[in-house]
Amino acid sequence: MAEKPQISSNTTSANFSSLPVILLLGLFSLPLLVMYAYLFIDTISDTEAGSLIPNEFTLRHWSFLWETKAGKPNIWLVTLNTFIFASCITGVILTVSSMAGYVLSRLNVPARGFFLAGVMVLHAFPSVTLIIAIFIVLQWIGLYNSLIGVILVKAAVELPLGIWLMKGFYDTVPWEIEMAGTVDGASRFTVWRRLVLPQIKPAVMALGLFSFLTGWSEFIMPQVLAPGAKVQVLSVYLAGLIIDDNNFDFGTFKAVGVFYVVPVLILYVFFQKHLMNIYGGGTKG
Amino acid sequence: MIAPAAVMIFLFFLMPVVLTAIFAMTNMTTATGISGGAWQVTQGAINRLKADMPDLAGGIAEPRFVIDEEGLAALEALKLKAGFSTELRASHMGEVFPSRREAERMIKALKDRPSTREVKQISDLFNRSVLNTRFETRDGLMASLKKLGFTLTPAEQETVATATYTGWVWTTENFRIIGNSPDMAQIFLNTAFYVSVTLLLFNVSYALFLAITTHYMPASTASIFRAIWLLPRITPVVIYVLMWKWLTWDSGFISMFMGQFGYPAKNYLLDSAYNAWFFVILINGFIGASMGMLVFSSAIKAIPQTQFHASEVDGASRWQQVRHVILPQLRWPILFVTCYQTLSLLASFNEILLSTRGGPGRATEVWSLAAYHTALNNYTGNLEYGLGAAMALVLVVVGIVLSLIYLRIFRYDTLISKPLIED
Numbered sequence: 001m002a003e004k005p006q007i008s009s010n011t012t013s014a015n016f017s018s019l020p021v022i023l024l025l026g027l028f029s030l031p032l033l034v035m036y037a038y039l040f041i042d043t044i045s046d047t048e049a050g051s052l053i054p055n056e057f058t059l060r061h062w063s064f065l066w067e068t069k070a071g072k073p074n075i076w077l078v079t080l081n082t083f084i085f086a087s088c089i090t091g092v093i094l095t096v097s098s099m100a101g102y103v104l105s106r107l108n109v110p111a112r113g114f115f116l117a118g119v120m121v122l123h124a125f126p127s128v129t130l131i132i133a134i135f136i137v138l139q140w141i142g143l144y145n146s147l148i149g150v151i152l153v154k155a156a157v158e159l160p161l162g163i164w165l166m167k168g169f170y171d172t173v174p175w176e177i178e179m180a181g182t183v184d185g186a187s188r189f190t191v192w193r194r195l196v197l198p199q200i201k202p203a204v205m206a207l208g209l210f211s212f213l214t215g216w217s218e219f220i221m222p223q224v225l226a227p228g229a230k231v232q233v234l235s236v237y238l239a240g241l242i243i244d245d246n247n248f249d250f251g252t253f254k255a256v257g258v259f260y261v262v263p264v265l266i267l268y269v270f271f272q273k274h275l276m277n278i279y280g281g282g283t284k285g
Numbered sequence: 286m287i288a289p290a291a292v293m294i295f296l297f298f299l300m301p302v303v304l305t306a307i308f309a310m311t312n313m314t315t316a317t318g319i320s321g322g323a324w325q326v327t328q329g330a331i332n333r334l335k336a337d338m339p340d341l342a343g344g345i346a347e348p349r350f351v352i353d354e355e356g357l358a359a360l361e362a363l364k365l366k367a368g369f370s371t372e373l374r375a376s377h378m379g380e381v382f383p384s385r386r387e388a389e390r391m392i393k394a395l396k397d398r399p400s401t402r403e404v405k406q407i408s409d410l411f412n413r414s415v416l417n418t419r420f421e422t423r424d425g426l427m428a429s430l431k432k433l434g435f436t437l438t439p440a441e442q443e444t445v446a447t448a449t450y451t452g453w454v455w456t457t458e459n460f461r462i463i464g465n466s467p468d469m470a471q472i473f474l475n476t477a478f479y480v481s482v483t484l485l486l487f488n489v490s491y492a493l494f495l496a497i498t499t500h501y502m503p504a505s506t507a508s509i510f511r512a513i514w515l516l517p518r519i520t521p522v523v524i525y526v527l528m529w530k531w532l533t534w535d536s537g538f539i540s541m542f543m544g545q546f547g548y549p550a551k552n553y554l555l556d557s558a559y560n561a562w563f564f565v566i567l568i569n570g571f572i573g574a575s576m577g578m579l580v581f582s583s584a585i586k587a588i589p590q591t592q593f594h595a596s597e598v599d600g601a602s603r604w605q606q607v608r609h610v611i612l613p614q615l616r617w618p619i620l621f622v623t624c625y626q627t628l629s630l631l632a633s634f635n636e637i638l639l640s641t642r643g644g645p646g647r648a649t650e651v652w653s654l655a656a657y658h659t660a661l662n663n664y665t666g667n668l669e670y671g672l673g674a675a676m677a678l679v680l681v682v683v684g685i686v687l688s689l690i691y692l693r694i695f696r697y698d699t700l701i702s703k704p705l706i707e708d
Contacts, residue, residue, distance in 0.1 A: 021498040022506055029513050032571070034538065035528040036516065042531075052541050092293075100290035109287065117692065122298060124625065124688035126632025129653065129680040132660045132673050133301035133308060140320070156297035159290060189286070217521035220635050224661055235523045239639065242527060250531050257524040268519050272512075 043255040061251035065259070073229040073237065075256075082233040085151060085222070086215030092155040093162045093211045094204060100159075101166025102192050106178070116167070122160040130157075131224055138225055150226040154218060162207055169203035170196065206274035213264055213275075234260045305681055308674035309460075313453040315668045322452015324426040326415045333448040341435060341445070348414045349433050350388035352377045356411040368397035369407060381434035385412075459675035468647075469655075476652040479566065480630045487570025488626040489619060492577020497607055499578075500585050511578065518575040526639040529568050530554065554641060558648035561641050565649050568636050573629075577622045584618040585611055624691040628684055653680060 043061050045054035068074045103109055104116055134153055135144070143149030173196055181191040197204070219235040227236060238256050268275060326345055334342040352373055360370045372395055382388035385408060392404045399407060413433055420426040423446050430437065430445070437445065447454075463469050495514055499507040517525055532538045533554035540550035554564050588611065596606050634654035637643065643650035643658065650658070660673020 018502045018506070021501050025495070025498045025502075025510055029510065031532070032513055032516060035532055038531070038538065039524070039528055052538070096289045096293060099286040103287040115287070119294075120692055121685070121688045122294065124628060124691055125684045126628050126680070127298070128632050128634070129656075129677045129684060130298070130301035130305060132656065132670065132677050133304040134297065135661060136308060136313075136670060137301065137304060152293070153297050156293040159294055159298075163290060192286075213519065217519075219522050220638075224657075235521055238523045238527070242523075242530070242639075250534070250537075253527055254531070257527055261520055261524050264519060264521065 039254050040258060042251055043258050046251070061249075061255040064252060064256060072240070073232050075237070075259075077230075078232050078234055078237045081147065081231055082216060085147060085233050086212045088147075088151045089155045089158065089215035090208050090211040092151065093158055094208050096155070097159055097162030097166045097207070098197065098204060100163045102170055102196065104163065105167045105170035107188070119160045119163050123164050127157040128220060131220065135224055145226050145228040145231060147226060147231050150222050150231075153225060154215060154221050158211060158214060162211065165207055166200075166203070169200045173199045202274065206271075209267060209271050209275060213267060216264060302681055305674050305678050308671055309678040310455055310457065311453045311671045312456045312458060313670040315666065317451060317453040322450055324420040324423055324446065324449045325417065325451050326426075326449050327417060330449040334445065337444050338441065341437075341441070344383065344435060345415060345430075347384065348412050348416075350382040350385065350408060350411045351413045351433060352380050352411055353413075353432070359410045360407060363406065363410075365399070365403060365407070366397045369395060369399060372396060383434075453671065456671070459672045462672060463675060463679070471647070472650050472652055472655045475650060476631070479562075479649075479651050480627060483566050483569050483573060483630055484623065484626055486566070488573035488577050488630070489623060491570065492574045492622065493581055493615070493619075495574060495578040496581030496585055497611060499582065500611075501603065511582070514571075514578055515575050517571040522635045523639060525572070526568060526636055529564065529640060533564055555645050558645060561645055561649045565637055565641060568640055569630065572636070573626055576626070580618050580622055581615060584615055588614050620694065624687065624694065628687055631683060632680055652676065656680070
């Protein structure tokens with residue numbers, strides 16, 4: 001971080017003032033800022049009809065935390081489901097793609113080029129178009145409306161990205177470490193497990209965080225593949241609240257929304273640097 | 286070590302691709318079910334039969350009377366005069382009467398002279414009909430029809446079996462519907478409009494604008510703006526769309542704000558097709574802009590500083606710098622973002638589903654959303670899996686073709702290097 005401001009100030013200071021662009025961009029950013037500000041404000045305040053300024057403090061919008069609404073599952077069960085969903089996806093993606101990525105990066109397996117090309121096509125391929133077929137398959141094999149089914153599907157869909165990223169990370173590890181390991185008589189599995197994997201710990205963590213956030217935010221797969229009350233995740237729960245016309249109350253929606261988004265924001269703020277690697281570089285193929 | 290990945294990708298990725306193609310060739314719906322069906326003479330089946338075989342259709346629809354062992358056993362259990370069953374068995378076994386009148390005339394003529402009440406009682410026992418009976422096999426239905434006195438040629442049997450089958454069958458009808466229906470043409474135009482406008486205005490132009498403006502800012506300010514514009518991407522989509530709904534609702538922010546100037550409150554999201562498109566494109570564009578912003582920013586950062594210094598010494602204006610230094614070097618990133626985002630815009634319908642649900646009317650229905658509505662969620666309740674799969678198949682094919690092209694453009698072969706340890 002230390003040298004960054006210097007570089008930028010070199011480019012910006014000379015002939016140009018940066019004030020106009022800041023003002024312009026600030027103006028464009030206003031809608032977003034307003035929406036996010038009111039997302040938080042509206043959860044703890046009441047506003048008179050026809051006014052934009054809140055006039056009283058209240059916690060009633062948060063009542064969903066201690067009262068279960070009729071016809072809706074308990075919020076803590078839903079949160080637990082979401083947590084299980086996101087963690088399992090993370091676990092599966094990390095395990096499977098760290099192994100497959102290593103193979104594709106380092107081992108001379110048959111059809112390696114074909115595999116790599118396949119992974120890359122799948123990575124670009126929009127998986128959500130497959131949801132109709134997946135829906136029918138899950139009904140056939142009886143995993144419809146279960147967390148296991150939707151976890152496997154979501155993890156499989158995210159795998160190509162994971163494998164591709166891991167392959168990229170392994171590519172940066174120097175060969176010498178492995179050569180030393182094999183010369184000392186370790187098997188390739190041991191070399192991978194003991195020598196190579198520790199080298200890319202930060203990358204594994206970044207992919208893990210990314211997978212967790214993706215799982216936490218996923219909406220359409222759980223909505224289609226596991227909509228039942230017992231296996232509902234937060235996104236489906238919130239969408240169900242919003243669609244219910246009888247209890248239309250933005251205060252509650254937003255409170256649930258904040259409850260749902262806060263873990264994301266916290267993770268993001270703390271691990272911004274790791275995640276930027278993936279958001280920016282990961283999709284570069 | 287690669288096996289788990291291969292198995293998972295095969296099961297939940299490649300198989301669905303193939304299955305989408307397979308389902309696209311069927312007429313699967315909620316009504317037909319997804320596993321095999323049965324044979325059942327329903328009112329609908331009779332209506333279908335009427336065109337080809339009017340006599341048979343009329344005959345099947347009416348109850349028929351068959352003197353069979355089952356009916357005789359029931360008659361004996363009734364403990365009426367023993368003569369009835371003995372005589373029926375002896376001289377009428379296996380006879381078929383196409384109407385109640387004829388059956389009762391025969392029963393009345395029995396030697397033991399049954400009373401009118403008994404005639405009715407007896408005839409009821411021999412009332413046989415296939416109407417609405419479920420047959421698990423085709424042969425079951427045919428055997429029953431034969432017992433009822435319908436003798437059918439193999440060709441006629443085939444027609445009956447087709448008309449009465451309740452399961453799904455192979456068909457290419459779905460593609461004909463996609464090709465001919467004006468609704469589909471409208472949805473296709475919607476999709477083309479939505480993808481091209483969002484892509485041009487936001488995913489590329491606005492992303493470029495963000496990347497270039499943040500480039501001309503002090504680093505700390507720039508990182509604040511980048512963080513703000515990343516928010517739409519990292520916020521879970523349900524909340525993100527919820528905020529837009531709040532902004533545009535009857536009692537939402539825009540309505541209240543315009544209310545200060547005397548405009549009546551209205552739902553800005555759904556009041557007209559024009560507004561719906563405006564917000565759908567904004568909602569998606571704001572998300573799409575962040576990816577372009579990140580890719581373009583890192584590409585601009587990779588431009589050697591000396592080029593900027595040199596151009597400033599030469600007195601280039603900021604616009605000239607953008608035009609002649611930055612843009613020419615962003616050609617590949619722009620192409621990349623265009624390819625990548627075309628695919629994701631084509632396929633993703635999360636945001637539209639959550640905001641307008643394709644409304645008002647079907648104004649903002651795009652292809653992927655229409656496939657979802659057809660196959661997985663609609664108001665009529667009859668989910669047309671087959672047609673939906675056919676619509677998805679169009680996207681799958683487009684997706685595969687585009688990603689293959691994209692693979693070629695970005696010179697995939699340069700990404701593979703030979704392993705250095707030989708096993």
